[in-house]
Amino acid sequence: MASEFVTLVSGDGFEFIIPRSTACVSGTIRRMLDSSSKFSEAVSGRCELENISGIVLEKVCEYFCYNEKNKDQTNVPDMDIPPELCLELLMAADYLDT
């Protein structure tokens, strides 16, 4: 069975190792890792996200955890996003269906 952790690789080569369930907050990554399809990511547990820079991906990973943590809460406060990143992050979020 697939390992509990997956590796997300940014376009500029940073690697983030996070729990599979956390990564699956992203619709795109969830499908990418779907074990019923036989894509290379599903086999290797390693997703190279060429579009996304390390800085942004770090923030994305932070969001994954934040989302996971607040899954059952209501009235969740927003996560802190540095303004200078917000457009890029928006783009990445859209890409990742998050």
Next chain:
Amino acid sequence: MANRRQTRNQISGPHSALTDFLASNNISAAQIREDYERRLGEAEHQVADEDTSSSPENGKTEESVDDSSEQRKKRRRKETATLGKTNQSKEFARCKVRRKGKANDNDDLIARENLYQKSRSLPGQLDHCEICSKRFTVTPYSKTGPNGGLLCAKCSRSLEDDQKKYKTKKGGPRTGRRQNQSALLDGISQQGALSLVEMCTKKVADNINDVEEFGDLPSPLLHRLSQILSKRRVLTPRTLNLFLRPDLKSINIYDSAKLEMDDFQRIFTFMPSLTNVNLRFAGQLKDKVVKYLLERDLQIKSLQLDAANLVSDTYWRRLFEKLGPQLESLKLSNLDFSLDDETIEVMCRYCTELRRLKLKQCWKMGDGSLQALSSLASLQHLSLNIVRETDSESLLEVVSKLGPRLQTLSLEGFPNVDNILLETIHEKCRLLSKLRLSENAVCTDKGFARLFTDWSNPPLEFVDFSSTRDVDNSNPDGPGDAIGLASEGLIALMNHSGPAIRKLNISSCRHVSRSAFEEVFSIEKIYPNLKELDVSFHPIMDDFLVGRIFHCCPAIKKLVAFACFNVRDVRVPVGVALIGGLKAQSTIVVEGKY
């Protein structure tokens, strides 16, 4: 006590709704006044005390000398009781931590101090600032100093500034109640975090003035940004520029009020591949802009303009002549100056490919327009909100001609149409998924029931029959044969459309009986797709029925229940927004499935 007993026996005059409400929530105006007067008296008393005492003491006021021993005993007793409580309280714990290190501390001492600190801070009294020792009048906003004493306005300001410096900004879980309620009114009762996209969008909007361009942002995100910027009223000529990208096919500006003529022209200059134009509150969109637009040879297929009141009929006609054949969707609203019957006729002559047409609050439209509309052979969605009084024959003509192809039929502002319209819909419409007929006091319950009985139209998804009811104030129960959507009609409607219905508005359909609601939301019924329901102004709605609604509608997200005074302590499932309940701030949230 005696007082209360007396009032109970008294025959009292009519109460105001407010008094009733307060009474039902155990709030007594008399008590509030008493409390206030008592406080005032105490404050005066204390001021007098202090005036007589020769030397102002520092922070800790001891027990007043002139307290009788009995009073003292009483207070002591009260004090011990309060101390018990205070010992357990959080604040006490915090206080203890703060004071750690002082050798002679015992718990009770700290607690006692706290108690007296608290008891001191009554607004209106005079006190001495903890830091600068100056005398000042205590207000509800007076801050507490580091040692628990109160601070004067000046000192508190400087303390605040100090704190700001080292206080790390914590976005702790302190979203205010106001914000929650605001979100609730928007129907958002979100469970879990917002999506990252949504959060970023908000962030972008927050910092819109620092954004210089949107880069390659995909168009759905632009659309969302435009919405949020419009809502915040920051869609200015400068921010408009962000949206002007030559590769984009659509522009959606929900608030164009701050745009000038040349801004509109810029849109058409910079966006040659536009097919979809949506400009609301476009007050400055004048003839010249239209002229320019027509010169640009754009392939516009979908056009929505709101409040473009400075466009004259001549230019409307030119617009239709030029763009007509390619237009698939046309939505015009809030036009009181132009767009008369002849213009609509021109529109109908040229816009033969229209699939979607929405005409709302166009003041000059009348019977002539309606008659012209029936020639729009390929129309699938029709929404009309007419201001003038029209002949119901004209509308019947439209419905019977266009009915067979219509998927949407939304009719507002037809107060005079009667059951014949419903019969025509019943006979002609086969493909409807959205139906609205609101503000009508002529169609009867039987008519609605007949519409939904044996109708060969598939189940509807959107239904709005709000404010169809009798409006005779002298006879609030309405006539025996109910007017508007009432018991029979609602039952027939839900039997017909129950499986598919997603959104239902029956607010102010006030002749629906309780038993009809009980039948519609009886224990075995399930409406799997119903997400939004508006039952405002149904006085018979109560906690029980609302509970049933939650039970029967597993997908419900938003229940609007304004003026349902019997909805009091309903248990609201997680993720559902109940809007308009009496105790708006304290809706009880139930975990898990309802």
Next chain:
Amino acid sequence: MAMRARQKIRAPRRGLNTNKTDDFETNWDDLSTSLKKIHTKDASNLSFEQLYRNAYNIVLMMRSDELYERVKKLEQEWLDAEVQRWVTSAISSVLLQAKDQVEIQDQQNERKDTGEKFLNVLRQAWEDHQVSMGMITDVLMYMDRVISADHKKPSIYVASMALFRDYVLQSVVRSDVKLTVADVLKSTVLFMIQLERSGQIINRPLIRHCIYMLEGLYETITEEESSKLYLTMFEPAFLETSKAFYKAEGRRLLETGDAATFCKAASDRIAEERERCLSTLSPLSEPKIKEVLDHKLISSNITEVINLEGTGVKNMLDNDRMDVLRNVYVLSARVDSKKGPLTAAVQKRIVELGNEINKSAIAAAQVLPTKPAEKAADGGKKPTEKEKPVNQQTVSAIKWVDDVLGLKNKFDKIWEESFRSDVTMQSAITTSFSEFINSNSRSSEHLSLFFDENLKKGIKGKTESEVDALLDNGITLLRYVKDKDLFEAYYKKHLSRRLLMKRSASMDAERQMISKMKMEVGNQFTQRLEAMFKDMTVSEDLTSSYKKHVRRAADPDQKPVDLEINVLTSTMWPMEAMSSTKGEEVRLPCVFPKEIDKVKQSFEQFYLSKHNGRKLSWQASMGTADIRATFHRSNGKVQRHELNVSTYAMVILLLFNDVPPDESLTYEEIQAQTRIPDHDLIRNLQSLAVAPKTRVLKKDPMSKDVKPTDKFFFNNDFQSAFMKVRIGVVSGSANKVENQDQRKETEKRMNDERGASIEAAVVRIMKQRKTLAHAKLMSEVLSQLSVRFVPDVNMIKRRIESLIDREYLERVGEDPPTYGYVA
């Protein structure tokens, strides 16, 4: 805030390396080769991210529509070229010449094998397509999001499924035959089903998978439920062939001529088709195939089956074939909530059997046709033992009740076990029972006799619950009897005898019976019966208090005559039945001997002192007396016997106290001295002088009949082995079937009583309503009285007329005829 330097917000760019990404064709080339690889199951080297990014880039170029169309085209080409060829190649010519004619075994097998091969290929193709399209849809997720939001096009998945339908299923197999793959699929599956229906084993899961495919595909792109290919393409054909099959099957089964077989086979078929819908075809078809079965197999044949000569329902009922009956019931219930044919058959049989019972009861009663006639003529000289059922007719009456109960039990059991306690069936059975029971005019009497018999001795040695059951059975029959008043009359008569003669075996049982009747028929019905019981208890008290009174008042030396008395309320008791007097002729009361008369007067005094203004009339015919008789034997011995005799007999015997031995009294003398009515006198004399064992008197001449000229002597030579001798009165004391005259009498009384009831009802109604139309009045009267009896319409009319004559009512209107109440 102010301290932070305003940082420029970086504008996002698609892709970090902006080279090579801006070209649609480059992206598409990459994408299309990969998509093909997905179809050829060669995806493990592909990076999802890369494909996703390709699609994403294209969408950001605002060319999502183009991408969508290209993918569609690619799918179409793939399906058209590869998949379609593969599938059609699996179709052998055997499958093409498919017609449903009965084939020889070899051909069948061949067709089955090639059919399975074809289905397997098709299933594989479908499943592959689904899997690859699932993957492709995931990859193109971004495109789908934009497309479906903006343009209301179906998702690429839906579109590709439609392509599969168009380019695989609806492709023509070969140019020479105009069959599509779908046609072949349909005929092959139907062929398989045909095989299974004829008993062969087929590959169910395989077919199920192919059906899944049809269920997953739609005619239209909007995918409404009703446009499933399964429903539009396959199901109609399936139902059509099923109809034909079951029409033939029904005929075949009927020809076997055995109803049981038919029902068994039909039930099996029903289960089989259900199973088929669930495991082989689609649950959607279940209600429809059920309808086919119900209609073709059951509805059109069930009547014939039920009425099959020799094996039909009649036979099943007669032989208690519960399981088969249950089958019949279940089948009938499926198609017809009223179960028409079945109820008709059952009802017919019940009435037949019931009439047989009626007939045999009549026949049994007439085994000794002379006897009743004789009895009617001479008042019954036959010295009958009272402990035995009195005569053949009574026996047959009781047998009738037993038979009916037997029949009832049988049908109750059938109803419970086979008809699943169905309400319709119950009411049908009840109707039939009621029909034949009421067709026997003597049923009320028979039933009352049955109770009489059982209450007298039938219940001896039985446990409480057995008694209870026995009475309950009787009560169930009572439910069927329409003329409850007639039954009441008989019951009263029989009850009075039981009470006065102390024949009841158990008072508890009697009371139980009353309360049961009360529950069944109502309060009013038992009122008078209860009053009878009350009289009895009151009398007991009266007797004992009288005894006390006598002991106190009377002179202790004189031996008092022990008196036990029953004071009866005349309206509650069937006096006419008891005092066997006829008509209105006024009779002088019987003359009691002095001793007795004294007692009588003393009691009257006593009674009237307590209840002033009442009138006591003495029913000597109902009483008994214990007397001590001394017989002086010719050999000088003296023999004493205690005789238990009727009151009349006592009166007669006491006469002989004053007659010297060897002297006689003639009949006329006796009559003159006693004034006992002829009828009773004759019977009493018969039992005293004729009955062989109780000949206390001697008669001259010695004959059976009693003639006015006959002389009677005291028989000093009376012999008996017992000290106590009980001398019953011939007939009259035992309850038995009435003879013709009595019956007429009863009927007449009944009619009078009914007339009164009707009048009472009419007046009651009119008093309340003041005016009422004739028809309304009639129906109200009928409904009020139906509890007690079914009134004759003409009788009601006559009664109304008579009420009008007597000015209780008046005619108010003519059209419609209306009456008014005259206050």
